[in-house]
Amino acid sequence: MTEWIDVALAEELTPGTCRTVDIDGVRIAVFNVGGSYHAIEDVCSHEAEPLSGGEVEGSEIICPRHGARFSLITGAALSPPAYEPVATFPIRVLEGKVQVKDDRWD
Template sequence: MSEWITVARGEELAPGERRVIDTGEAQIAVFNLDGKYFAIEDVCTHDGGQLTGGVVENDQIVCPRHGARFCIRTGAALSAPAYEPTHTFPVRIENGEIQIRDSRWD
């Protein structure tokens, strides 16, 4: 998936909201943090569970299974039991649409 995929129109994802997109290759979670958009792979690197069932606190998401924290902006693992980051994806706004792409294979 090296092409851009539309997630939503900008007005459809209000600050504090998130949306998960299944690209067929990955589940990608897109977050609106105070009007800026960030995308991370929706996977806890500790055990492969989904992150999006967890609570968002500032720019962090807390894994609902074991409490590992990840930075939504950078994908960094911030607390045990996760030690490896989750992947981040480029996000752009094109004609009012929020778009993401999986740049891992470029």
């Protein structure tokens, strides 16, 4: 069973910011969008570019390489050139810490 991994203190991951964490070789980007936390795999499904360096508009992240858009909520690819979604991950705040886990293999 996968364990929860600390990302940051909630007070440090303020709205509009992003932090990344590595869980067993999987890079995960955690975003604070208007006080809501969202976690996606930090790789564009089009060309393996890190998404964490992209611009956030509402609840979407724009890939900095070719402009593909992804939902931070569902991971869905919202515009070409990406057609495949990115993985999303459960996230929680426990004792003031934002935590994430990769539960795909549980």
